Amino acid sequence: xxQLVQSGPELKKPxxxxxxxxxxxxxxxxxxxxxWVKQVPGKGLKWxxxxxxxxxxxxxxxxxxxxxxxxxxxxxSTANLQISNLKxxxxxxxxxARGDNYWWYFDFWGPGTMVTVSS
Amino acid sequence: DVVLxxxxxxxxxxxxxxxxISCRSSQSLLDSDGNTYLYWYLQRPSQSxxxxxxxxxxxxxxxxNRFSGSGSGTDFTLKIxxxxxxxxxxxxxxxxxxxxxxxxxxxxxxxK
Numbered sequence: 001x002x003q004l005v006q007s008g009p010e011l012k013k014p015x016x017x018x019x020x021x022x023x024x025x026x027x028x029x030x031x032x033x034x035x036w037v038k039q040v041p042g043k044g045l046k047w048x049x050x051x052x053x054x055x056x057x058x059x060x061x062x063x064x065x066x067x068x069x070x071x072x073x074x075x076x077s078t079a080n081l082q083i084s085n086l087k088x089x090x091x092x093x094x095x096x097a098r099g100d101n102y103w104w105y106f107d108f109w110g111p112g113t114m115v116t117v118s119s
Numbered sequence: 120d121v122v123l124x125x126x127x128x129x130x131x132x133x134x135x136x137x138x139x140i141s142c143r144s145s146q147s148l149l150d151s152d153g154n155t156y157l158y159w160y161l162q163r164p165s166q167s168x169x170x171x172x173x174x175x176x177x178x179x180x181x182x183x184n185r186f187s188g189s190g191s192g193t194d195f196t197l198k199i200x201x202x203x204x205x206x207x208x209x210x211x212x213x214x215x216x217x218x219x220x221x222x223x224x225x226x227x228x229x230x231k
Contacts, residue, residue, distance in 0.1 A: 037168075044222055044223075044224055044225050045211060046222065047219055047220040047221065061220075095168070097168075100173075103154075103156070103173055104156055104215040104220070105158050105173040105215075106168070106170060107170050107179065107180065109168055109169070112167060
């Protein structure tokens with residue numbers, strides 16, 4: 001069955017970096033995009049951007065340009081998100097979500113990775 | 120960015136009752152390709168969101184047919200015909216017509 005398994009919770013200090021992974025199984029990894037979505041605890045959802053899993057090209061929403069990097073380990077069917085120079089406002093649950101390449105819906109989601117930034 | 124305004128912010132329903140949630144967009148969501156990229160997701164407590172509806176009215180895989188979507192342009196509605204206990208959670212409309220993709224603020228459905 002289709003699954004997205006994300007790496008575990010992270011506790012970091014401001015200025016540090018974090019790398020979150022999202023391992024896909026049960027389908028051909030390169031047939032679907034991978035999107036990233038942020039949710040501050042108790043708040044709504046915000047789209048961070050996506051990566052074309054066939055070409056490796058990332059696209060970032062404006063608020064996530066500069067410190068955020070989407071990457072792939074295609075041989076391992078894994079998408080990664082690295083955040084550098086962490087700030088308190090990066091504290092959030094981050095989801096990866098499989099994106100349909102034609103209709104742009106997210107049909108499978110990972111369980112989320114909680115990133116806590118605190119001094 | 121496109122702003123999606125959902126009403127009501129909170130709704131309370133008894134089992135079997137029908138519920139409607141509105142989503143109003145700050146811009147038309149009709150794309151130049153003729154499609155309207157409007158989706159509905161449900162996030163149950165402590166869970167990841169799940170797809171309910173795509174392209175305004177198409178039911179996601181495995182989604183019960185008590186869920187239906189309608190609308191066009193800037194006004195959209197999600198209807199639940201006969202609420203069940205498992206339907207509690209936060210409902211989000213999402214648009215993918217305009218970059219960046221944006222989420223509505225959410226409608227929390229409580230079961231009485």
